[in-house]
Structures are given as C-alpha cells and as structure tokens.
Amino acid sequence: MLLYIDPGTGSMLFTILIGVLGAAFYSLRMLWIKLRFKLGSGKVEADLKGLPFVIFADDKRYWSIFEPICRELDKRGRDVVYMTASEDDPALDNEFEHIKAEYVGSENKAFARLNFLKATIVLSTTPGLDVYQWKRSKEVKYYVHIPHAASEITLYRMFGIDYYDAILLSGEYQAKDIRNLEKLRELPEKELVKVGIPYMDKMLARLESEGPAPDHEKTVLLAPSWGQSAIFSVYGGKILDVLLKTGYHIIVRPHPQSFKSEKDMIEKLMKEYPDSDQLEWNRDTDNFEVLRRSDILISDFSGVIFDFSLVYDKPVIYTNPNFDVSLYDAWWLDTPLWTTTALPRLGRELTEDNMSNLKELIDSCLSDAQYVEGRRQVKAETWEHVGEGAVRTVDYLINKYEELTTEKEEK
Numbered sequence: 001m002l003l004y005i006d007p008g009t010g011s012m013l014f015t016i017l018i019g020v021l022g023a024a025f026y027s028l029r030m031l032w033i034k035l036r037f038k039l040g041s042g043k044v045e046a047d048l049k050g051l052p053f054v055i056f057a058d059d060k061r062y063w064s065i066f067e068p069i070c071r072e073l074d075k076r077g078r079d080v081v082y083m084t085a086s087e088d089d090p091a092l093d094n095e096f097e098h099i100k101a102e103y104v105g106s107e108n109k110a111f112a113r114l115n116f117l118k119a120t121i122v123l124s125t126t127p128g129l130d131v132y133q134w135k136r137s138k139e140v141k142y143y144v145h146i147p148h149a150a151s152e153i154t155l156y157r158m159f160g161i162d163y164y165d166a167i168l169l170s171g172e173y174q175a176k177d178i179r180n181l182e183k184l185r186e187l188p189e190k191e192l193v194k195v196g197i198p199y200m201d202k203m204l205a206r207l208e209s210e211g212p213a214p215d216h217e218k219t220v221l222l223a224p225s226w227g228q229s230a231i232f233s234v235y236g237g238k239i240l241d242v243l244l245k246t247g248y249h250i251i252v253r254p255h256p257q258s259f260k261s262e263k264d265m266i267e268k269l270m271k272e273y274p275d276s277d278q279l280e281w282n283r284d285t286d287n288f289e290v291l292r293r294s295d296i297l298i299s300d301f302s303g304v305i306f307d308f309s310l311v312y313d314k315p316v317i318y319t320n321p322n323f324d325v326s327l328y329d330a331w332w333l334d335t336p337l338w339t340t341t342a343l344p345r346l347g348r349e350l351t352e353d354n355m356s357n358l359k360e361l362i363d364s365c366l367s368d369a370q371y372v373e374g375r376r377q378v379k380a381e382t383w384e385h386v387g388e389g390a391v392r393t394v395d396y397l398i399n400k401y402e403e404l405t406t407e408k409e410e411k
Contacts, residue, residue: 050119051117051118052080052120053079053080053401054083054121054122056084056110057124058085059085063091064286067094067199068389069198069394071096072393077098078098078394079098080100081101082099082102085104111134114137117137118137119139119140120140120141120401120405121401122144123144128156129161129164131160131163142165142400143165143166144167144397144400145166150197150307151306152177153174154177155301155325155329157328160329161178170196170197171381173381174192175192177335177338180335181329181333194384194385195392195396196386196393198389198390201387201389203288204386207288210292213292217248219295219296220243220298221290221291221308222298223304224258225255226261229300239355240269240279242355242358247359248359249279249280250279250280251281252273253281254283295314296317296366299316305346309347313375317347317358317362318347319350345373345378346371346375
C-alpha cells in the first residue's frame, strides 16, 4: 500500500531530515577535530589543561577594543590566550609578555576550536553565543561579553547576548534594556558590571597626549555604515556630489564590511569619485588620525558617531535614525532607542529634503553651542568611569577568576 504525503508535509519532513543529518554530520566532524587535536602537536595541550583567560576576536578590527585590556592584564602578570579569526590581526605581533596571540582559523574552523575549549573565563565582543555556530563549551566556566561601541546593546541581532554569563557595560540605560529582555524571555539574570569603555579611554589619552590636529582646511568626514539602510545604499553618489559643492575638504571612509558585502558598489563609487585635492578615500586600520583632522562627521547608524563626538568633542550629522529594528533585540522593547534620543543632542539630521542645504547644516553644527552641551549630556549617560575602563575590566576578570577557581577547589 502506498502512503500519500502532501507537498507541504513532505517539505517539512525533508527539512527535518536535512537538519538531523546536518547535526549528525556536525557532531561527527567535531568529534574528529577534537580527536585530531588531542593526537596532534603541543599546540592544543594548553586547551586540554585548561586556560585561565581566553579572549576571542572574530575580526582584527577588535584589537582596538582588547588592546588596553590586554595591556592591563599583562601589567598584572596574568597569562592570557588571545584567539583571533583574522590571519593578519595586529594582536599576533603584540609585545606583551603574558599575552599569547594565536590565529585559530576563520569562521567554522575558529568555532570548531572554541566549541571544545577548556578555560575558566572567555571574554569576547562576538554576539550570538550558543545561537549560531559558536556553542558554549562544557569546559568553559564563564563567558563574558564586552560591547564594541558606546551605544545600546540591544542593536545586536536577536538573542545576541542571551547566553553569556556576564556583560560589561558603560551606562545604566544598557542595564535596564538587558533586564527588560530577560524578563520578556524568562531568562536568568546575567551579571551586569559597569566598567566604562576601555578603547575610548585609550583614544582620549592619546588625543590629550598628541593634542589637536595642526591647522588645516575645514574637513568633513563621511564614514557610513553598510547595508540597505546605510548612506551609500540610500543616496549613492548624490551625497558626494553635494559634499564636493561645499568647497570643504572631504574624507570618505567606508565601513570595512562594505569592501566585502558591497564591493561592487564601493569600487564603482571610488572610480567615479577618485582621489583628488578635495576628496580622499581612507582605509587606515587605525582611525585616530582621520578622526583627529576632521571637523565634522557625517554618518548613519554607526558606532563611530560616539567615538567622534565624545572623544574628539566634535559635532555630527546623522541619517536614518529610525531604521528597521525587526531583526534586532530592540524589537522586543517598547521603549525608544537610546540612540534616537542621543543623536539630536549631538548634531543635525540629514534628509532627502535638506540635502541641498548640506553646507548650511555643516556650518550650523560647527557654530551652535547647544551641541557642546548635548555632547556633555550624552557622554555622562553612556561613558561612565572615564579613564578607568581597562582597570575596572581587569579587576572584574581577576576577581571572577578567583571566585570560580575557589568554588572548584571547595567542591
């Protein structure tokens, strides 16, 4: 007797079968990798013994987040393994005595290593732990997340921080958002610790040491994010046409991801608007100098807005503050995004209607004293413990390590 299965049910069963087979294949592959690690060279022996501290960076650009923390850990003689998914990560050439940097492969290869890691504490900026490829290892005691920008943590993709044990924060509004998400999802409360922003502390100290940029012509920095809501996707070359008409010097610094995900578009723009006396394209790994010599920033939903306005104390022009949050943790909350309340205090919004008056927008932002006071307010809300971020972060990590290892000894 033949059984009839309607197309919808058949499709569902096929999907389930593929999922089961995929999970089985993944488990067998992970078992083989773990066995190979155990039988291999001494490269993995430290994993098997257990590491006190591991830092994981999924991209080289996050070395700026971790460098001041590594410096403080090294200063205190704490051994750390820094695992990076970038083969050219500057961390691999660090000068520290106690920080061992190691390239662990990119994407799935890196996660395969991390999924069987044995360590007491893992610190990372990477969201999506135990949601995507990166799974919690049974041999890791505690996972700690540190954000990579001075804004709300709910702008990660959904469930981005749900399975971390602790989150290091810089402002009280972040803690309120996390607690609301935990209640809505019936999650256990994570440990929330306000430490400040170590990488911005370092930028500020460097700026105070080197001083403002030498005298220069008025300079506008265009530094958009990437994706469908970003400046170049919305306005294309039109914004460059308008900027060139201002007569000011223009620096264009696309988001690093644009050169991967929007390569054709960026290359087309670079060809149509080549470097000239008035316009330059910037891809420096270190953005300190380009931010220092710019008088005003134009950007969209990018963390560089807060770096520029709060560290360098300069105004911004922003676009599209009300982007679609349906894919992000913020979608769960019925309160307005903190960023949307902060941006109007930092500068003016650029729209299709006022783009033709961009020069007037730039001039008003540079001269209006209300934005000086606005930057002071925003800084107080999102950057607590200025100058103390690395010390407070390391204090927390060491205290937590001692707490976890003491518990283990007592058992």
